[in-house]
Amino acid sequence: xxxxxxxxxxxxxxxxxxxxxxxxxxxxxxxxxxxxxxxxxxxxxxxxxxxxxxxxxxxxxxxxxxxxxxxxxxxxxxxxxxxxxxxxxxxxxxxxxxxxxxxxxxxxxxxxxxxxxxxxxxxxxxxxxxxxxxxxxxxxxxxxxxxxxxxxxxxxxxxxxxxxxxxxxxxxxxxxxxxxx
Amino acid sequence: xxxxxxxxxxxxxxxxxxxxxxxxxxxxxxxxxxxxxxxxxxxxxxxxxxxxxxxxxxxxxxxxxxxxxxxxxxxxxxxxxxxxxxxxxxxxxxxxxxxxxxxxxxxxxxxxxxxxxxxxxxxxxxxxxxxxxxxxxxxxxxxxxxxxxxxxxxxxxxxxxxxxxxxxxxxxxxxxxxxxxxxxxxxxxxxxx
Numbered sequence: 001x002x003x004x005x006x007x008x009x010x011x012x013x014x015x016x017x018x019x020x021x022x023x024x025x026x027x028x029x030x031x032x033x034x035x036x037x038x039x040x041x042x043x044x045x046x047x048x049x050x051x052x053x054x055x056x057x058x059x060x061x062x063x064x065x066x067x068x069x070x071x072x073x074x075x076x077x078x079x080x081x082x083x084x085x086x087x088x089x090x091x092x093x094x095x096x097x098x099x100x101x102x103x104x105x106x107x108x109x110x111x112x113x114x115x116x117x118x119x120x121x122x123x124x125x126x127x128x129x130x131x132x133x134x135x136x137x138x139x140x141x142x143x144x145x146x147x148x149x150x151x152x153x154x155x156x157x158x159x160x161x162x163x164x165x166x167x168x169x170x171x172x173x174x175x176x177x178x179x180x181x
Numbered sequence: 182x183x184x185x186x187x188x189x190x191x192x193x194x195x196x197x198x199x200x201x202x203x204x205x206x207x208x209x210x211x212x213x214x215x216x217x218x219x220x221x222x223x224x225x226x227x228x229x230x231x232x233x234x235x236x237x238x239x240x241x242x243x244x245x246x247x248x249x250x251x252x253x254x255x256x257x258x259x260x261x262x263x264x265x266x267x268x269x270x271x272x273x274x275x276x277x278x279x280x281x282x283x284x285x286x287x288x289x290x291x292x293x294x295x296x297x298x299x300x301x302x303x304x305x306x307x308x309x310x311x312x313x314x315x316x317x318x319x320x321x322x323x324x325x326x327x328x329x330x331x332x333x334x335x336x337x338x339x340x341x342x343x344x345x346x347x348x349x350x351x352x353x354x355x356x357x358x359x360x361x362x363x364x365x366x367x368x369x370x371x372x373x374x
Contacts, residue, residue, distance in 0.1 A: 003222065007356035017337075045370045046363050050331055052305070053312040055217040059227060066205065066231045070238060147210055 004029060004036050014043055186250035193241045205234055208251075211333060212258050218328050219262035221313060229265055233258045252342045254332070259325060259343060308369060315365040322346075324359035330355055 005026060012018045013026050030037050184192075185204065192200035210232050217226035236257050318326055322344060329340040340353040363370065 002257060008352040011352050011356050011359075042363050042370055043359055046359060047331070049308075049366055049369045050312060050316075050327075050362070053218070053309050053316075055214045055226075056223050058230075059223075062209060062213070062227055062231070063202075063205065065227075066234055068233055069235055070348075073235065073238065136330045 004033060008041075010040075014040070014047075187246040190237075190244050190250060191246065194236070194244050201234070201238055204237065208254060213256065215255065215258055215328060215333060216262050216265075218313075218316070218332060220265055221317075225265065229261050230258070233261050236261070249339060250343070251335070252339055255329065255335070255339075255343050263321075311366065311369060315362050315364070319358055319361060320366065322359070323354055327358045327362070328349060328352045 009018065009022055013023060018026065030040065083162060184206065186207070189200045189204050193204070209230065213226055213230040216229045216233075217223060220226055220229065233254070237254065316327060319327065325344060326340060329335045329343060330337075335343075337348045338353055341348045344351065344354075346354070
């Protein structure tokens with residue numbers, strides 16, 4: 001801008017959004033000022049040039065693709081917790097616990113053996129090996145209790161539910177705040 | 182009488198999922214075109230436009246009809262577009278589209294019997310590329326202001342709201358952007374600046 005007019009006024013004039021008084025003043029000035037007239041013509045020409053950049057029409061498959069993505073979004077009212085990291089972590093922890101319980105219940109290898117035999121590949125334990133005493137009711141109950149405690153872990157399993165219902169909680173809080181006000 | 186955007190959003194919030202179809206039909210083109218002008222690649226722009234409508238769907242429960250729907254929608258679209266630019270999806274898409282352009286250039290050369298038409302098409306494409314580059318070289322906020330003002334034809338108040346600035350600052354931003362474009366696109370204006 002050559003300093004004769006405020007940028008805002010010039011832009012509003014170009015957009016045909018000037019108030020009548022401002023328009024009249026600018027037009028009176030344009031009638032006398034070659035520089036401002038030239039600038040105005042250039043900016044109008046620029047508008048036409050910019051119109052040449054037209055995007056291609058949106059493809060006919062747009063809605064179908066969007067629908068497919070929406071279907072992925074809402075397969076169940078609770079969403080897809082199986083895809084959530086907290087759920088996956090919880091599942092992994094339960095699986096690890098189950099493996100640990102199985103290992104704990106299986107017979108321990110005989111570590112007293114030394115020499116070449118100890119290096120041999122691991123084979124299923126022969127029937128002759130003294131069977132380990134079956135887990136008592138008390139130990140089984142302990143394992144079950146641990147598994148149940150894990151299922152109840154609020155960080156591992158309830159986190160995704162908290163995330164999912166985040167907006168619901170917010171709505172409740174807002175309602176409460178509204179009441180308190 | 183057609184339902185307003187806000188009425189459609191409130192229906193969507195209430196669980197009437199078909200209200201989203203009406204919003205998509207109304208704003209598919211403006212959103213996809215805005216994103217195309219941000220990322221310059223058609224397939225990516227459409228994918229991002231779908232993401233915008235998915236976000237609208239996800240946010241339906243927390244929707245409040247306080248602000249204008251289009252302000253909210255274009256704010257989401259701007260964020261989605263800027264994120265795509267920043268995480269490099271645009272670069273990868275452009276590499277793919279350049280390969281496609283090279284292929285189509287070969288096909289164009291094969292159709293040399295209509296040389297005049299092909300030359301015109303190439304010239305038009307070259308002009309469009311110059312315009313695209315000139316806009317792309319603007320600072321981010323100026324670029325977005327031009328996209329909303331020139332191509333979406335939104336009013337000053339709404340653009341200022343989307344870009345989180347005052348109307349006065351927006352007008353100044355726009356004027357400086359158009360002045361820069363006037364200089365950069367001098368050859369297309371007939372060489373007089």
